[in-house]
Amino acid sequence: MKAAVSSPDSPSRTATTPPGVDASRWPGVATVPHSSLLRTEVASRVVRRALGRLPLRVALGGAPLTGDQGPVVRVRDPRAFFRRIGVDGLIGFGESYMAGEWDTDDLVGVLTVLASHVSSLVPRPLQQLRGLWAHRQPAAERNSPQGARTNVQRHYDLSNALFALFLDETMTYSAGVFRSFPAPWSALAEAQRRKIDRLLDAARVGEGTRLLEIGTGWGELALRAAARGAHVTTVTLSREQRAHAVARIAEAGHAGRVSVELCDYRQVRGEFDAIVSVEMVEAVGEEYWPVYFDTLSGLLTPGGRIALQAITMPHDRMLATRGTYTWIHKYIFPGGIIPSVEALGDAAAPAGLRTVSDEAFGPHYAETLRLWRERFAERHEDVQLLGFDATFTRMWEFYLAYSEAGFRARYLDVHHLVMAKAGAR
Structure with a gap:
């Protein structure tokens, strides 16, 4: 099973190999x-x-x-x-x-x-x-249409079975919204559905709404929108995620209301009353933020709303680190950048978009990550049965702990941002 391994390393490395590490993979x-x-x-x-x-x-x-x-x-x-x-x-x-x-x-x-x-x-x-x-970030990981496809597939196409080992039954890979902390594992699915419903409410999704979702995940948001009577177009660059989402949607009887497209957000055509995107803007890349918001603005009907869930960092830290190539880039999310709220607002304004509401809930992400991390730790043997080795397991536990720590330290936050065209109510 191929892991999300990075760009080539510098040739000036010693030949000493730590015990148990597969040099061909790592x-x-x-x-x-x-x-x-x-x-x-x-x-x-x-x-x-x-x-x-x-x-x-x-x-x-x-x-x-x-x-x-x-x-x-x-x-x-x-x-x-x-x-x-x-x-x-x-x-x-x-x-x-x-x-x-x-x-x-x-x-x-x-x-x-x-x-x-x-x-x-x-x-x-x-x-x-x-x-x-x-x-510095490698030029090969720029989020051009082809680069974005490669970057997404390196993470999300690892294995649906891998993600199923530590995600809840909704297969939602983003922050939930809990009623209280600490939360038991049994509360996670409800927290994810609560989060999704808040986004759909914020975007005013209901009967007959033409909804665009950018970043399908494994289909839970599209399913809940269809259950409200919306007509959903959802796009993804992950073949694995699309296959899973299509099967779930068909099983739920919503195939007539939901179209799952394997395409880049820049390829979407049409008009939509609402647009929702959950933790996808972090993968767009700063270079392409203007294109992203121009695209959203062009697809949104007058009076429509955009609901984004976005991981953020303080603006000064974003400016200081914006071009740096990090461990997360190399092993987990190639091509990504965590924006600040200010940067997103500045990028959206030239597209005629303004922020009409902003709600932060970073502690809820720390709790979500704790539950994922503990679940993953319980299932190390199952991870290795899928073909992932011990080095991958340590990488993934470091990634989950690294992310959780970012939210616990308040270095990272997560926001629900609602945007509308200038002049719209």
């Missing part, structure tokens, strides 16, 4: 990058200094724990750990976890501490030299 994990003694020493000092100032307890190699509070980080191979970070920054930090070179009993806790202090981890003089050490 070239960036299987070899520790070559680094000069000076660069490794600088990385070691910066990382030691950062860890020493954080509420973490750290053990390097066989040394005793340092620090007196916070989650424990055990670095089994300090030499490889510092070399990876010195060459590849936070990409190297994630790859070192995938390689088993460091570990913790509280991954979310460790990553939440790091996310809470992200702006101060690197000394300010080195931050000003970011362009010299931070990787």
